[in-house]
Amino acid sequence: MQGGRRLHGDVRISGAKNAALPVLVSSLLTDGWNTFHNVPDLADVRTIKRLLTGFGAEVEGCETLRINAGKITSHEAPYDLVRTMRASILVLGPLVARTGRARVSLPGGCAIGARPVNLHLKALRAMGAEIELRDGYVEAIAPRLKGATMYFDISTVTGTENILMAATLAEGTTILKNAASEPEIVNLADVLTGMGAKIQGAGTDVIEIEGVDALHPVEADIIPDRIEAGTYMIAAGFASGDINILGCRPDHLDTVIAKLSEAGMKITPVEGGLRVVSDGNITSVDVQTLPYPGFPTDLQAQMMVLMSLGGGTSIIKETVFENRFMHVNELIRMGADITVDGSSAIVRGVSCLRGAPVMATDLRASASLILAGLVAEGTTEISRIYHIDRGYEHIEEKLSALGADIRRVKGKT
Ligand code: UD1
Numbered sequence: 415m416q417g418g419r420r421l422h423g424d425v426r427i428s429g430a431k432n433a434a435l436p437v438l439v440s441s442l443l444t445d446g447w448n449t450f451h452n453v454p455d456l457a458d459v460r461t462i463k464r465l466l467t468g469f470g471a472e473v474e475g476c477e478t479l480r481i482n483a484g485k486i487t488s489h490e491a492p493y494d495l496v497r498t499m500r501a502s503i504l505v506l507g508p509l510v511a512r513t514g515r516a517r518v519s520l521p522g523g524c525a526i527g528a529r530p531v532n533l534h535l536k537a538l539r540a541m542g543a544e545i546e547l548r549d550g551y552v553e554a555i556a557p558r559l560k561g562a563t564m565y566f567d568i569s570t571v572t573g574t575e576n577i578l579m580a581a582t583l584a585e586g587t588t589i590l591k592n593a594a595s596e597p598e599i600v601n602l603a604d605v606l607t608g609m610g611a612k613i614q615g616a617g618t619d620v621i622e623i624e625g626v627d628a629l630h631p632v633e634a635d636i637i638p639d640r641i642e643a644g645t646y647m648i649a650a651g652f653a654s655g656d657i658n659i660l661g662c663r664p665d666h667l668d669t670v671i672a673k674l675s676e677a678g679m680k681i682t683p684v685e686g687g688l689r690v691v692s693d694g695n696i697t698s699v700d701v702q703t704l705p706y707p708g709f710p711t712d713l714q715a716q717m718m719v720l721m722s723l724g725g726g727t728s729i730i731k732e733t734v735f736e737n738r739f740m741h742v743n744e745l746i747r748m749g750a751d752i753t754v755d756g757s758s759a760i761v762r763g764v765s766c767l768r769g770a771p772v773m774a775t776d777l778r779a780s781a782s783l784i785l786a787g788l789v790a791e792g793t794t795e796i797s798r799i800y801h802i803d804r805g806y807e808h809i810e811e812k813l814s815a816l817g818a819d820i821r822r823v824k825g826k827t
Contacts, residue, residue: 416819417769417790422656423816427643427687428454428807429477429636433598435501436575437605437636438462441471441481442508443583444609446631453479453636457803461499465491469509482631486513493519493550499804503531504572506554507580510543515555520547529735533570537577540564541584561586561625569594569705574621575602581623582611590621596706597666601637608632640666641712642806643688645781647671648716649813650690651679652723652789657816660687669709673699677720698724698763702731715741715782722750723789724763731758741779744772748786748794769794777805784809788818795823 429452439462441448453459455476463473470487474480489509496502496519509516521531535545535552543556561584566573574594579602581588593599595617603616609629615621643662647670650657664671664683671681671688676699680691698721703711711734721728722745732738739759742752747770751762769792774780780801787794799822802809813820 415784415787415794415821417767417788417792417794418653419788419817419819420654421649421652421788421813421816421818424658424660425646425812425816427638427646427659427661430454430598430601430639430641431456431458431805432571432596432641433601434459434636435462436504436572436579436598436602437634438466438479438481439504439508440579440602440605440609441466441631442469442483442486442505443512443579443606443629444631445484445628447480447482448631449633450479450481451477451635452638453477454639454807456805456807457800458499458501458805461495461502465495465502465505468492468495469505489513489516491516491518496521500529501572503534504576504579506534506552507538507576510538510554510556511559511580511583514557516552518552520550520552531573533566533568533573534576537564537566537573538580541580541588559584561588561623563589563591565591566593569619571596571599574599578603578613578616578621578623579606581625582606582609582613582629583627584625586625588623588625590623591619593619593621594705595619597637597640597663605632605634608634637666638662640670641710643667644670644710644713645716645785645806646812647674647681647688647690648713648720649785649788649816651677651692651696651720653694654692656689656691658684658687658689662687664688669707670713673701673709673717677724696720696724696763698726698728698761700729703734705734711735711738712778714738715778716785718742718745718752718759718761719782719785719789721761722752722764722767722786724761726763728761728763729758730761733757740775741782744779744783745786747772748790750786766791768792771795771797774798774801777801781806784813784820787820788813
């Protein structure tokens with residue numbers, strides 16, 4: 415890609431990856447055809463489709479996706495699929511709740527820290543599941559899960575979703591304390607409620623679920639992706655950008671809007687979304703990642719690119735994941751001035767970034783390198799770009815339509 419082009423025009427935001435994954439998995443709780451709209455065409459969604467098909471479910475369609483998990487013929491989520499996507503662990507709770515057993519490969523190591531699943535397992539055990547770890551797999555058995563009151567030591571998004579799904583079919587009432595409150599959890603809870611589940615408090619840190627004997631199929635929408643929206647909003651920060659972010663949910667972006675405004679960008683509501691304008695003068699601001707409604711960790715790497723061009727010094731503190739600074743060394747290769755000190759990065763603004771060959775290490779890191787390439791002088795070549803396809807639908811097309819000079823070079827990884 416060649417940097418330095420002015421980005422302007424409209425971009426339409428796709429369905430949220432992190433909402434689509436649990437929502438598609440929730441079809442395991444029902445017998446019959448579910449219909450989901452606004453499903454993004456992403457590698458992670460294809461992985462979920464493969465997992466569901468492997469369990470015996472019928473899956474049809476793409477943006478509108480129909481799933482029938484009437485007959486479940488396998489209880490195993492194999493390593494080959496789970497290793498490409500940690501969120502595969504989401505199938506554990508629903509499978510046990512619906513069929514009484516599941517065998518799911520442990521996700522293993524991850525570029526952005528240890529990311530254990532101990533809290534998922536602790537919660538299922540509290541609901542009466544017998545769980546063993548054998549040959550790299552979690553094996554869970556529970557003829558019928560029982561409602562329980564539990565406290566999550568750490569706010570966990572997929573942990574909350576896993577247990578929320580499991581609890582819908584459990585006997586009695588489950589109360590989740592210190593539950594995660596991300597919009598994706600509210601989307602999932604709305605879908606489950608449409609299936610006949612009894613849920614209160616989704617979107618707060620206490621969720622109460624009264625188990626029912628069976629759920630029925632549903633027709634539902636996936637919410638727009640707030641991380642994709644935030645990434646394009648940040649892209650508007652460079653060189654007189656002026657982008658209409660259409661189809662987003664501004665109420666899911668409050669903290670991002672506040673931070674980018676503090677950094678000097680102008681963000682105003684327009685019909686169907688937000689207009690984001692920048693004169694290219696970025697004020698350095700401090701950022702701390704936190705669970706929702708705090709600043710999302712999934713936008714930390716992208717925000718670091720913006721701060722690299724700030725007028726002063728910014729401290730970016732990552733509190734959600736350990737070791738989520740894999741992008742820093744690549745940004746330094748492009749001329750950024752960043753020092754990592756434990757969980758903080760000290761980012762001193764520079765006048766420009768320069769194109770370089772760089773390597774993507776994970777999904778959000780690859781988004782940050784694309785942003786850096788958009789603003790850098792000269793040519794940037796990003797390898798291992800397949801990471802981006804896990805979470806950004808048609809990113810080259812969307813950026814090209816905004817005026818970027820970007821293309822995928824076939825045959826390179
Ligand atoms: C989800 C998102 C991911 C986002 C993250 C934080 C999906 C598919 N992925 O990931 O994009 O970056 O939330 O917003 O929705 N933890 C434990 N034990 C557990 C579970 C988690 O210690 O059993 C820790 C993790 O190591 C991490 C923290 O809890 O430090 C938060 O992780 P969690 O919210 O679980 O992240 P994911 O659900 O994997």
